[in-house]
Amino acid sequence: MAGNSDPLTPRAKLAVTAGKAVAAASRAAGRGSGSVIGGRVALKLDPDLLGKLAQNLDCVLVSATNGKTTTTRLIAEALRAAGPVVSNALGANMPAGITSALAGGSDARYGVIEVDEKYLAGVARDTEPKCIALLNLSRDQLDRAAETRMLAENWREGLAGSKAVIVANCDDPLVVWAASSSPNVIWVAAGQMWKDDAWSCPSCGGVMQRPGDDWFCGECGFRRPTPTWALSGDHVLDPHGSAWPIHLQLPGRANKANAATSAAVAAVFGVPPQVALERMYQVQAVAGRYDVVQFQGRDLRLLLAKNPAGWLETFSLIDPPPAPVILSVNARSADGTDTSWLWDVDYTRLTGHPICVIGDRKLDLAVRLEVADQQFQVCENLDQAVQLCPPGRIEVIANYTAFQDLRRRVGN
Known part of the structure; x- marks a missing residue:
């Protein structure tokens, strides 16, 4: 046209x-x-x-x-x-x-x-x-x-x-x-x-x-x-x-x-x-991805990772330890309901990071982190996870619908 x-x-x-x-x-x-x-x-x-x-x-x-x-x-x-x-x-x-x-x-x-x-x-x-x-x-x-x-x-x-x-x-x-x-x-x-x-x-x-x-x-x-x-x-x-x-x-x-x-x-x-x-260079964030937002007096960087390849790339760009990390995984229809892909992700790359786990399938992720010998806390929601995180910018990594939930919660 x-x-x-x-x-x-x-x-x-x-x-x-x-x-x-x-x-x-x-x-x-x-x-x-x-x-x-x-x-x-x-x-x-x-x-x-x-x-x-x-x-x-x-x-x-x-x-x-x-x-x-x-x-x-x-x-x-x-x-x-x-x-x-x-x-x-x-x-x-x-x-x-x-x-x-x-x-x-x-x-x-x-x-x-x-x-x-x-x-x-x-x-x-x-x-x-x-x-x-x-x-x-x-x-x-x-x-x-x-x-x-x-x-x-x-x-x-x-x-x-x-x-x-x-x-x-x-x-x-x-x-x-x-x-x-x-x-x-x-x-x-x-x-x-x-x-x-x-x-x-x-x-x-x-x-x-x-x-x-x-x-x-x-x-x-x-x-x-x-x-x-x-x-x-x-x-x-x-x-x-x-x-x-x-x-x-x-x-x-x-x-x-x-x-x-x-x-x-x-x-x-x-x-x-x-x-x-x-x-x-004009592009700062894409549909909320990579945005740094203020929430409860803390800086949160929002990162989207939907599958093993995406999580691997995302781990490579987070702040070094001891930067706190919040992980959120859902398994709604837009994500795919099968969470077996979590076992394909190398979570040992998070060693040294304090980790909080949230999302609909937080227990699936907790089992995976346990096997990877990671230190983590399971939390009810983002608010609780942020309160439990030690000082420093918080890296928040979420899959698709979990990411949308986070954006709504932080008003992004």
Whole structure:
């Protein structure tokens, strides 16, 4: 809908109007942003609406197990250097939420769209994106998400005929296998801290060899492709060998990797790395993640970690011991109700930190910490946990719905 060369049909306009009205009513009733219910109503009235809204946008889709909300935000900031952007910046990443977001961007030139891994192939078909960024694949929501190799296969089949430029992490074998079916791939060396979902070859099932930062299958020859972009310390290396400094307000190695991928995506749209990376500095927090808030006279830093790979990255950026840590885990439908993933997380990395445990599944987490020989206290709620924490900034790590509960409690 950038410009009016192809105005929406009357049916599509009606669908957009109805969706916005339902969303507004939902907000007025205090039921959240209303974007998902509004999008559902709009798609019921016009099932082809997502494609129609995207037809005059240059779109980029972002999908991954971890980091997609942050990367979507970084790319959106970078592309604003070239024109107006519409984005589902708050993470409503299934077709209804995406439709709702695009319906609000009538003057936009670019669409920067976070997409849930399971919906990527369908959204790519509907929106005909110019670019697709693939960051990583790891286990998540074990009771309802497909096994990781099945997700990779779904991507591989769904993207096989795509005209999009695929910007993909060459350090994740599952991502490489998924992207390799596409004719136009830009490989980024973004790194991979969590390797436990890629020990067997996705192509043939053989054992993956991992010398240093390299990887290859000793049986079928499937191997790490040569990157043209790379994260190197605090710099992004571009295809010409130039090193561009990364200055972010977001913490940790994972966000530098997100910035490297975002710079490669921005270049596809003609935004130079220097401009893209400078604009990314604007991003301070993403939907509350990394925010430092005052609560009961204490500084709390809010960190989201939804699965083993995410917890591993998060442990790497918390303040050193004896900084107090509060851990909160729920297992509601949005989190996945299976908490067996807690056993895949290496909690010995928290040794030396005073730990308080809260959340619906605090006892599941307590058993896991007991086995990991950690010192911890089980608390009824955030208020009690904060009172029990010794001095210092408190690192609060929570999974998805637990994180939303925390934000509501601290008024963030």
